[in-house]
Amino acid sequence: MKQSSISRSFARSRDKKDPLRKYRRRFYRPGRAIYMDGNSLGLCSRDAKKTLMKHWTAWKRQGIGGWLNADPPWFTLGENLGRLAAPLVGACPDELVAAGSTTVNIHALLSGFYRPEGNRRKLLVDALNFPTDLYAAAGQIRLHGSDPETDLIRVQPADGVLLAEEEIIRNMNEEVAVALLPSVLYRSGQLLDMKRLAKAAHDRKILIGFDCSHSAGIVDHRLHDWGVDFAMWCSYKYMNGGPGSIAFLFVHRKNFERVPLMTGWWGYVKNRQFDMLPRFEPQRGAAGWQISTPGVFSASPLEGSLQILAEAGIRNIRHKSLALTGYLMELFDAWIGTSHDMRIVTPREPLKRGGHVALEHKQAWKICQALKSRGVIPDFRPPSIIRLAPSALYISFDDVRTVMHRLRRIMDTRAYRAFSGRRDAVS
Ligand SMILES: *Cc1c(COP(=O)(O)O)cnc(C)c1O
Numbered sequence: 419m420k421q422s423s424i425s426r427s428f429a430r431s432r433d434k435k436d437p438l439r440k441y442r443r444r445f446y447r448p449g450r451a452i453y454m455d456g457n458s459l460g461l462c463s464r465d466a467k468k469t470l471m472k473h474w475t476a477w478k479r480q481g482i483g484g485w486l487n488a489d490p491p492w493f494t495l496g497e498n499l500g501r502l503a504a505p506l507v508g509a510c511p512d513e514l515v516a517a518g519s520t521t522v523n524i525h526a527l528l529s530g531f532y533r534p535e536g537n538r539r540k541l542l543v544d545a546l547n548f549p550t551d552l553y554a555a556a557g558q559i560r561l562h563g564s565d566p567e568t569d570l571i572r573v574q575p576a577d578g579v580l581l582a583e584e585e586i587i588r589n590m591n592e593e594v595a596v597a598l599l600p601s602v603l604y605r606s607g608q609l610l611d612m613k614r615l616a617k618a619a620h621d622r623k624i625l626i627g628f629d630c631s632h633s634a635g636i637v638d639h640r641l642h643d644w645g646v647d648f649a650m651w652c653s654y655k656y657m658n659g660g661p662g663s664i665a666f667l668f669v670h671r672k673n674f675e676r677v678p679l680m681t682g683w684w685g686y687v688k689n690r691q692f693d694m695l696p697r698f699e700p701q702r703g704a705a706g707w708q709i710s711t712p713g714v715f716s717a718s719p720l721e722g723s724l725q726i727l728a729e730a731g732i733r734n735i736r737h738k739s740l741a742l743t744g745y746l747m748e749l750f751d752a753w754i755g756t757s758h759d760m761r762i763v764t765p766r767e768p769l770k771r772g773g774h775v776a777l778e779h780k781q782a783w784k785i786c787q788a789l790k791s792r793g794v795i796p797d798f799r800p801p802s803i804i805r806l807a808p809s810a811l812y813i814s815f816d817d818v819r820t821v822m823h824r825l826r827r828i829m830d831t832r833a834y835r836a837f838s839g840r841r842d843a844v845s
Pocket of ligand 1: 522604629652
């Protein structure tokens with residue numbers, strides 16, 4: 419790294435040239451901290467507050483009338499948000515709907531897509547996925563009266579941290595019915611080659627679904643073009659929808675004949691839903707997989723936050739995100755390098771990383787506390803991972819430089835030693 423690129427003026431000159439810098443002003447910043455935790459809970463924007471208050475006012479003024487007369491009507495809020503988010507992930511508008519929550523959507527989708535038959539009884543996952551995905555997959559196997567010990571294949575990472583696509587593909591045998599994988603791994607930040615995995619699965623007559631919780635809103639996808647069968651993700655990370663905001667559910671058009679089995683009235687043919695007929699008839703498209711009335715206040719902030727994402731453009735967001743994480747890693751090499759038993763776990767290749775950088779150190783928890791006490795919000799994943807997520811919409815190059823400068827200080831002085839080893843319930 420050139421000496422000049424370590425300088426503050428270099429960081430500031432990159433910020434001056436950044437076409438996305440104007441979006442920073444649209445977000446509220448908690449305290450004066452540098453918020454590097456957008457991969458866990460994205461920040462509140464003025465736009466999200468505005469659309470939330472808009473629907474609150476509709477409730478106040480219109481009562482039940484809001485279902486049809488709010489702007490947009492609550493009755494089709496899920497479909498509307500699906501249309502807004504579709505360009506961010508390369509989905510057709512009818513392939514995407516905002517509904518329920520991530521884990522419930524995993525269950526809803528697997529109940530329709532995972533139909534063990536004959537010798538094809540297995541569900542393929544990776545051992546590193548977010549635990550809830552593994553719990554849901556195991557639960558679905560039990561629902562079919564089978565044992566996850568035999569029917570859940572967990573692909574292991576060779577080095578304990580990163581997955582090899584070849585290894586996943588090697589496990590795609592004729593006994594596998596469905597593969598459920600993450601787009602970006604929540605700890606390491608590794609981005610899997612979804613296009614390649616989808617093709618490999620289909621060549622072997624396996625259906626494939628992705629949990630895009632750690633990529634939606636920060637990495638551009640082409641879910642339709644890649645032929646991904648189904649997908650789901652939460653909207654409170656890089657989509658900035660707010661704590662517990664409504665999730666997304668994607669079903670590829672080629673699967674529109676497949677019937678949902680965790681059925682509920684919100685998935686009924688929309689214009690006849692209120693006929694209240696006893697026999698379920700699904701709406702065609704992703705909308706048919708909805709189960710129940712959406713939480714309007716957990717959905718309405720998204721309307722505003724998705725507008726920001728649409729304006730900024732997902733390609734620009736990805737471009738800046740890679741520049742920020744690249745810069746962070748350069749500074750790591752220059753300032754910390756090999757001198758503190760700390761290492762970067764995230765792959766260096768741009769095509770193999772998502773929106774955050776994971777650092778590994780035995781005292782990760784204490785280092786996180788030291789960062790917090792110095793005005794940086796990181797997050798921690800046990801036992802030894804520090805995640806730093808520079809959101810492209812509200813983090814600058816100068817912020818990244820400041821964060822790494824503070825981290826360097828903490829490591830050089832071993833200031834982290836002063837902190838307790840006891841962890842909070844949410845980290
Ligand atoms: C954040 C995240 C979830 C969250 O699940 P909820 O049902 O929203 O609590 C699930 N899976 C992955 C991969 C995640 O990153």
